[in-house]
Amino acid sequence: MADVAAAAHVSTAAVSRVVNGVAGVSPETREHVRRVIDELGYRPDPAARALACGHGSVVELVVIDDAVTFGNSPYYGRVTAGILRELAGGDAQLRVHVVEKPDAAALLAKIADTVSVGVVLINVAPAMAAEFYARCDRVVSMGPCAPGVPFVDADNAEGAYAAVVHLRETGRRRIAALHGQEGNPCADARREGYRRAIRDLGLPEVSLIGKLRRAAGYELTVRLLAQEPDVDALFVGNDLMATGAMQALADAGRRVPQDVAVVGFDDSVIAGCMTPPLSSVHQPVEAMAAAATRALVEEQVTPHWRCVFPAVLQVRRSSAGPGQPDGSTGGGAVISPGSRADTAVADRRRR
Template structure:
């Protein structure tokens, strides 16, 4: 027999409050104490309660919209980047079966300040920010309080992120444990908060292992992986391990290594970040740090729909290492 789904009454009972109070917390109403709010959300998590978002939209008599806001230095790449596809998948997994729709804004980096102000004025239920620098996210949040940043952001901006530094540390430690002696990195963009965390983790783990951090500036794209690896091979031909800022970058690393005659993992071990489908279809299959993108996007969307977000809504998700053939022992 299928287990009975928890109800709002169950949530209120578990939290020691009335059904009405539980409802006010879940719908984001004001005048509920932080202590009560925390008890209710703890009960929601413990019971696995999911609000009936479709009923809410129907009761309001209108279609609602979640705004996905993406900044990229080349907006034409967004459709082909697996990271963005996973974000969309996570959002739609929550919106399925509701009257709430997704509206997408893809913004070229140079136009971001002006375009973000325009978007902030027209946000529907809430906005999910992707690749929006902390300063711009804070500015957006000041104009629209219904916002979550997917990735580390400015103080006071609700956010959810993977533990980028810890994931990078695990990757580098793994490479040195398998016998590698010179592990270098192809980094993401210097001003990207996720890339900053991964760069920091790589550097910390390298120093801890007794090695100098060596990296090439790159980005979250295949081309950056190719050019960064070529640069590193020219300067450090004895390298035998590479940590790439993301799986797409790692695919570029793999291409450059193959073109140089280096074999993976025999000559050079490789670890990516994201654990996207690219990691499993690469040849050899790629070790990668798991970033739960779909889960994070879904959690952010649910928080926006239920009005759960506040300046203190900050979540950091684990980023475990998924070991495959590309980092086999030397």
């Protein structure tokens, strides 16, 4: 608004009257200011205007990633939906920032000085998150990031554990894993759950690491089949990566699940759209994002605050054994962490 006032050689109060349709400005001045607004491309920011008037509040969602990935990932859409669901009917608004790593520090510094309700963080590195939290304690991270920083999460390790045990119970003996990148807290926890299950079941560990992307799932599966042609099951770090893995299996002439069973992680909308439908560990992303938002709005966030949701395996045809029910047509066969997993390990120990 100050830029418009300077270019039009009028006061900011005059610009405000024009923008808000308030009397007190001559028709000539009003038309002149409107022309300058059009020339500059000025658009009022509803959230900023509400804050300036003292009757609004904003939840900031900060995602460190590139814009293309943000648009393609079901996870980000589910986070946004969960926040908006929690804010519905209230005065607070959502403002989304998608920023790549080189520009993240400057953005976070700016937000720390202007925050109102609070901030939800995604993919923020531990050191950066800790520095931000030292300046602004109204923050919740989607997934653990730095010691003391409040977070919401799913029980990734137990979900991965249940997935591996399920694959073993359907007769699979060479269970490989495609993990997400190291340093990603969710991917690290899922890798830990896979390794613990493999050890408990007395199976060899076969795994590769890459980004949680469709292309990585394809490339890693091609490499895996070349190195380990006798693999008969895959646990994949997320559903998006699993779609690439299943395409690579199809291109190699491997049938799912007859030759290779596949289980993903997230239970996003794409899981049920695959052919065959993809078994996947469900994490309630919308509920997690809503819980983070509710804690900020209700000022419940304290140091070391955390909220961890269970991660439950949803079995569909990509991994269902002969005669085993699956959830591909609704309802669903679910396996909770700590149920069949404990039984399988106990059976092995008795043997």
